[in-house]
Amino acid sequence: MLTLDAFSIYIMLCILAPLLGAFTLLFLIIFEKRIDLLEKQTREIALERELQTALYNQLNQEIQPHFFFNTLNSILSLARLDRKTELINSIETLSKLLKFKYQKNESIITIEEELTYTGHYLEIQKIRFRDRLNYQISIEPNVKQAVIIPFMIQTFVENAFKHAFEKVPGEAILKINIVKKEQDVHVSVWNNSTNLVQQFQQSVGGLGINNIEKRLKLLFPNKHTAIQLSNTGDGTIVFAIFPFISQAKK
Known part of the structure; x- marks a missing residue:
């Protein structure tokens, strides 16, 4: 025979068991819904990243034909002027540029690689402009392996030729300066033309910048990023800021 205490415990268990089962079931339902929500959010984040990556790659591809078209125009001008030796040299430089481009077909590169690429472009322009063109490149050693988007510096340089040097006679001076300030990379491309801002604003939408x-x-x-184009009194400067992220040298 059950004692009163045992019977009371039995009754309490009979009452609590369904309640515990209900709470457990409720917890499992809430937990399952939370898991489903997290999985949905994860899928949405992954999809958003894929869309951003696709857009980024599309923008990368968008600027390349623009660059090659202008480079070929520069070489074509040498052919029209019957400057055969310089034409041959510029074609050889272009082949180096193309080789570098297809060896480094990546969505991000280092500043050192970007400057190598830009250097080939400047070699072609030096052949074309001869003594009229003078350029300087200054870079702090600690930022050479920082990541950068492809064609950024080269586009700034190309705009100087397209909107200034090709339209304004006289000496063409270009200065590239790259430094690290706190946790950011500062890139500036200066040229001695004072009307680049106006010329650029009048161009078709300023596609490159x-x-x-x-x-x-x-x-x-x-993260904080910025692009600024402005007159300096004695010329025009394009200034870019983006986070410093170093890539290990391979």
Whole structure:
């Protein structure tokens, strides 16, 4: 025969067991819904990243034909002027540039690689402009392995030729300066033309710089990036800021 205490415990268990089962079932339902929500959010984040990557790659591809078209125009001008030796040298330099480009077909590269690429472009322009063109490149050693979007510096340089040097006679001076300040990389490209800002604003939408602004935001989301084009009194400067992220040298 059950004692009163045992009977009371039995009754309590009979009452609590369904309640515990109900709470357990409720917890499992909530937990399952939470898991489903997290999986949905993960899929949405992954999809958003894929879309951003696709857009970034599309913008990368968008700027390349623009660059090659202008480079070929520069070489064509040498052919029209019957400057055969310089034409041959520029074609050889272009082959180096193309070889470098297809060996480094990546969505991001180092500043050192970008300057190598830009250097080939400047060699072609030096052949074309001869003694009229003078350029300087200054870079702090600690930023050579920092990541950068492809064609950024080269686009700034190309704009100087397209909107200034090709339209304004006289000496063409170009200065590239790259430094690290706190946790950011500062890139500036200065030229001695004072009307580049106006010329650029009158061009078709400023495709190159707008493209770079979009790619910087995609590459460094939620980070400070900026592009600024302005007169300096004695010339025009394009200034870019983006986070310093070093890539280990292979």
